[in-house]
Amino acid sequence: MKNAFIIASKDLMRSVRDRSAIVTAIVAPFALAFILSTVLGGEDGSSLNVTFATVDQDGGPVSTVLIDEILPSLEQEGAELVDAGSVEGARRMAEDGDIAAAFVLPEGLSEAVQSNEPAEITVIADPEAEIGGQIARGVAEGFAAELNAARLSIGTVIASGAADPSEIQGLQQEASDVPMPTRLVKSSAGGRQFDSNTFFAAGIAVFFLFFTVQLGAVSLLQERKEGTLARLLAAPVSRATIVSAKAIYSFVLGALSMTILIVASTFLMGAQWGDPLGVAVVVLSAVFAAMGLQSLVATLASTDEQAAGYGAIVGVTLGLLGGTFFPIAQGPGLISRLSFVSPHRWIMRSLGELSGGAGTLADVLPSVAVLLLFGAITGAVALYRSRSLVAAS
Amino acid sequence: MTAIAQTESGVPSSTDARPILDCRGLEKSYGDRRAVAGVGFEIAAGETYGLLGPNGAGKTTTISMVCGLLSRDAGEVVVNGKPLTPSSTDAKTAIGYVPQDLAIYPDLTAKENLTFFGRLYGMARVDIRQRSKEILEITGLADRADERTDEFSGGMKRRLNIGIALLHRPSLLVLDEPTVGVDPQSRNAILGNVEALSGAGMAVLYTTHYMEEAERLCDRVGIIDEGEIKAEGTRRELVAILGEHDHVSLDATGDLTGAARALASLETIAEATHRESGIDLILANASRHLPQILETVAQADAEVTSVNVVEPDLEAVFLKLTGKALRD
Numbered sequence: 157m158k159n160a161f162i163i164a165s166k167d168l169m170r171s172v173r174d175r176s177a178i179v180t181a182i183v184a185p186f187a188l189a190f191i192l193s194t195v196l197g198g199e200d201g202s203s204l205n206v207t208f209a210t211v212d213q214d215g216g217p218v219s220t221v222l223i224d225e226i227l228p229s230l231e232q233e234g235a236e237l238v239d240a241g242s243v244e245g246a247r248r249m250a251e252d253g254d255i256a257a258a259f260v261l262p263e264g265l266s267e268a269v270q271s272n273e274p275a276e277i278t279v280i281a282d283p284e285a286e287i288g289g290q291i292a293r294g295v296a297e298g299f300a301a302e303l304n305a306a307r308l309s310i311g312t313v314i315a316s317g318a319a320d321p322s323e324i325q326g327l328q329q330e331a332s333d334v335p336m337p338t339r340l341v342k343s344s345a346g347g348r349q350f351d352s353n354t355f356f357a358a359g360i361a362v363f364f365l366f367f368t369v370q371l372g373a374v375s376l377l378q379e380r381k382e383g384t385l386a387r388l389l390a391a392p393v394s395r396a397t398i399v400s401a402k403a404i405y406s407f408v409l410g411a412l413s414m415t416i417l418i419v420a421s422t423f424l425m426g427a428q429w430g431d432p433l434g435v436a437v438v439v440l441s442a443v444f445a446a447m448g449l450q451s452l453v454a455t456l457a458s459t460d461e462q463a464a465g466y467g468a469i470v471g472v473t474l475g476l477l478g479g480t481f482f483p484i485a486q487g488p489g490l491i492s493r494l495s496f497v498s499p500h501r502w503i504m505r506s507l508g509e510l511s512g513g514a515g516t517l518a519d520v521l522p523s524v525a526v527l528l529l530f531g532a533i534t535g536a537v538a539l540y541r542s543r544s545l546v547a548a549s
Numbered sequence: 550m551t552a553i554a555q556t557e558s559g560v561p562s563s564t565d566a567r568p569i570l571d572c573r574g575l576e577k578s579y580g581d582r583r584a585v586a587g588v589g590f591e592i593a594a595g596e597t598y599g600l601l602g603p604n605g606a607g608k609t610t611t612i613s614m615v616c617g618l619l620s621r622d623a624g625e626v627v628v629n630g631k632p633l634t635p636s637s638t639d640a641k642t643a644i645g646y647v648p649q650d651l652a653i654y655p656d657l658t659a660k661e662n663l664t665f666f667g668r669l670y671g672m673a674r675v676d677i678r679q680r681s682k683e684i685l686e687i688t689g690l691a692d693r694a695d696e697r698t699d700e701f702s703g704g705m706k707r708r709l710n711i712g713i714a715l716l717h718r719p720s721l722l723v724l725d726e727p728t729v730g731v732d733p734q735s736r737n738a739i740l741g742n743v744e745a746l747s748g749a750g751m752a753v754l755y756t757t758h759y760m761e762e763a764e765r766l767c768d769r770v771g772i773i774d775e776g777e778i779k780a781e782g783t784r785r786e787l788v789a790i791l792g793e794h795d796h797v798s799l800d801a802t803g804d805l806t807g808a809a810r811a812l813a814s815l816e817t818i819a820e821a822t823h824r825e826s827g828i829d830l831i832l833a834n835a836s837r838h839l840p841q842i843l844e845t846v847a848q849a850d851a852e853v854t855s856v857n858v859v860e861p862d863l864e865a866v867f868l869k870l871t872g873k874a875l876r877d
Contacts, residue, residue, distance in 0.1 A: 162668045166654075173656050383652035387713070389618040390646035391669045392638035 159393045163401030167375055168408065177371055181413035185364035186420055192356040206288035209240035209249055209258035216266025222259065222277075222299055230295070243280070250280050256288020257281040259296060269303055350511045354428050357421035358507045359480035361414055362442065362500055366471035368413045369446045372406030373454030373538075374463045376545055381460055385546070395546045399539065403447065410443035430510030434517040438506045441527040445499040448535030449474075455541035474498040502526050567630060568593050569643070569721045569752035575614050575624035577776075584610045586776040589624070594720065597743065597753040599767030601760065601863060603873065607776035608756040609649065612723050615754065616646045629720055642670060645719030649726045651706050652713075655699035659690050659709055662698060663716055670717035680716055688712040704735045711742065722746060723754045728762065740766060760864040772867055779870040788861045794819055795835035795858050796865035797842070800827040803851030811849040812842060822874050831869045 171177035208230060212219050231237055238255065240246035246258035260278035268275035277296045281289030350358065376398070379385040388398055418435065421427035429435045453470050457463035475481070477491070478500020495501040506523035509515035573589035585607045592598040600608045613619035615626055617633050617640070626633040626640070633640035653662050660681055667677035685691040688708040698706060707727075714722060724743065728736040743766055747753050757763055763770050764784055771781040780787055801808065809823035812830060817838045820831040828846070832838060835858050846853050859865065868874060 159669055162665070166657075166665050169661075170654065170656050382655070383648055383650040384654060386613075386618055386648045387646065387652040387666070388669070390616040390641065390644060390648075391666065392641040392671070393669060394636070394638060 157397075157400070160397045160400040160404055163388070163393070163398065164404040164408065167372070167401070167405040170375075171371065171405075171409065177368070177409065180364065180371070181368040181409055182416050185360045185413070185417055188364075189357045189360035189417070189421060190425060192360065206256035206285065206291070207236040207238060207254065208288070208292060209238050209246050209255045211240045211243055211246050211258060211260045213243075213263040214261045214265040218266040218269050218275075218303065219261040222261065226295060226299055227259070230291070235291075243278075246280050250282040253282055253284065255282065256285035257292030259292065275303075350508050351428060353421070353425045354511045355483075355508075357417065357425055357427040358429075358504060358511070361417040361421075362478075362503045362507075363471070363475040363480040365410055365414060365442060366446045366450060366475065366500075367468065369406045369410040369443060370450035370454060370464065370467035370471070371409060372402040372447070373451045374460045374467070375405065376402050376542075377454065377457065377460035377463050380545070389546075395543070398546050399542055403451075406447045406451070407443055410446060411440060414439045414443065428512045429507070430513045431516050434510045434515065434520050435507070437517060437524055438503065438510065438520055438527075441524045441531070442499070442503040444531035445503070445527040445534075446531075448531035448533070448538060449499060451538035452534045452541070455538050455545060475500050477501070479504050499527055499530050502530075569629055570598075570615065570754065571627040572615055573625055575611060575626070576622045577610050577614060577619065578622055584776050585614070587624075588771075588773070588776070588778055590771050590778065590781060592721065592752045592754055594752050595747060595750045596768045597747045597755055597766050599763040599770040600754070600756040600773050601758070601763040601767075601770050601867065602756075602773035603758050606758075606773045608758075608773055609725055610776075611773070612725055612754060612756055616644055616723055617641050618646075642717065643720045645714035645717065645722045647711050647714045647722070647724040647727055649729060651710050653698050653706060653709055656697055658695050658697055659685060659701075660694045662709065663713060666713050667716050672717055677716075680718075684712040684716055704732070704738075707731060707735055707739070711739070715746075719751070721752045721754065725756050726758070727755075728757070728759070760862060760867075763863055770863060772863070772870055774867070774871045774873070780866065784863065787863060787866045790866055791831065791861045791869055793833045794831050794861075794865075794869065795833070796861055796868070797830040797832065797835045797839075798827060798857045798859050799830065799842075799846070799853050800855040800857075801846060801851050801853045802826075804849055805851055808846045808849035808851035811845050815841065815845060817841070820868050820872050822868060822872060824874050829865075829868055829874055831865060 208227065210223055210227065212223060227237055238249075240249055240255070240258050243260055246255070246260060249255045250258060258280045260280060262276065262278070265275050265277070267273075277300060279289070279292045279296050281292060283289075376385070379388065385398075389395070418427075418429055418439070422429060449470065450467050453466045454463040457466050475498075477495050478498030479495060480500050502523045506520035506527075509519045509523075568591040570590075570592040572591075575585050575588040576583070577585040588607065588611050590598060600611060602608050610619065614621040614624070615633075617626075617635075617638075620635055628640040629643040631637075631640040631643070654665070657665065663681040663684060664677055667681065672680065681694075682691070685694050688711070690705060690709060690712070693701065693705065698709060701709070711724075711727070714724075722743075727739050731739065740762065743753055743755065747766075747768075753766075755762075755766055767784075769781065769783055770787060771778045772787065773779065780790060805823040805828060809821045809828050812818050812828065813821040815838075817834075818830055818832050820829075822829050830842065839856065843853055843856075864874070
């Protein structure tokens, strides 16, 4: 076993010297998580980090409902609301990138809505703020749909001839007075809810973990290519020692990378990982599962380049399927169910359960058991197949 | 490269009757193809044993089994009295292995490469430090000890490649065609070093397909072809196999395949084989049969440009034993 640690420490030293392992394990994932979090999330972990403007030329009850009741929901999600003053001002702010989008409520909007006349709400969006623009359009369309539904109800009453004009006027007044049912509400299921910073930090860390741990198996193929495997085999070490060394190297690199990312994202991005013991257990079982899978993939390759390529394909496919970039549970039913074949899904699920202090170690034990089983099965097959890898070429 | 001599080596004295390497009945097959079939030989301390054979003869497979790189289908290997088995690694500590291709870590320094392998062989830190210094001195790399080896020249890498094998003071040095692809100056230096190490009492197993190297270095030679040792002995003993036969080397042009076939059919010719620019023959009383040989070649649409009767050598022995040239 001592020789396994000697070989593993040599591999770690080469990784540090090579720098590519550090980039793969730490720099790239942290940079990507930070960028995604900054662009798509908020500094405090809220889901929006954009500014919206309003131009209220109407001043009636309809615009009041939108400005006072609907849009404040966006503020609760981290967006900022400002008054652009005029359409020209809003357009200029959008062009300058000061706002993601502006809601323009034209003069006579409320009157048009109440009298069943055509009415429109204009959204002026910064073309580069794609997500902010989409959110603004979505809010405006949702609001318009609510208004149309109210007008359709009143129209139906009129068409049925069941009410006299004074009742209809009363209905219109009531409809405009009723608070809008549309709200942007934060919801979660079963306590599994990441804030955006933690989600991106976890997703990217898990995604890159599968690239990091494959370095052990790849290094075995690299030793074969460099001719040093023959020298290792000629030394007083067994084949099992060489395989163990590569496993130790992978495990240390994977665990180290995850730990650094967790600590860094906690302090620099405000990520909330939750129960440290639970997170540690999830991380270790995640590294184990990732090692098993990527080692198995590497045994299908005959060169280190091929192994890295296969590993990347598997890592990206299962990473996307497992919801490291977007919450796969919200995807179509089939994809959501299929995602459970990916270890990424189980890792994200258990980290989600712990996130923000919502869950404890006991809550994640079932997912941990799945990950350990996954790692044990794939690792055993990889070990069996590695006999041909650890041989003189 | 300065001559490498073992200081304080673990080599037993040459008076020790027990061989350093004793391997018997080695067999290895890849599917239906038998790569090695019943190979066995012994090497004593201070003796250099050469495995001489063309590419694909089974030399590398044999030494891979001797060094424990490759599992064997049958046979046994005993190094310094310790059997080499898949589960035991003791016997390996007595072996220094120099692979045919470079086997050094390019992103580690020369000193780090030596330190790593020293630790693998269980050497104490102090010993590694001292021995590394010695190795770096005798390989002429002392002033480049802290440089990454990917900055070394090809010759420097070759020297370090051999130096690593000597670090732990092995009693058996195994070199797998160490001069393939090496410039003449480095080749000469490597041969000089092997002679020095053997002179210092180390047992050496040397594989080559260069007849001159085997003749210069080896106390005994095993001629190997198609996975079998065809003959074994000192150069004198092997050449005696030729008996009264001569080795005639013809430089010729034209249909050399047809000419060699025609010559082989003559009763007086023991072996005939063609190479790129000529034909090699083994026959008795060469001078008497030369007219017949030239006539036969001419009839086969080939033309002889020169005739050399070569002093009997290992190449002729190989030709006699296998019907093939070493260069095949």
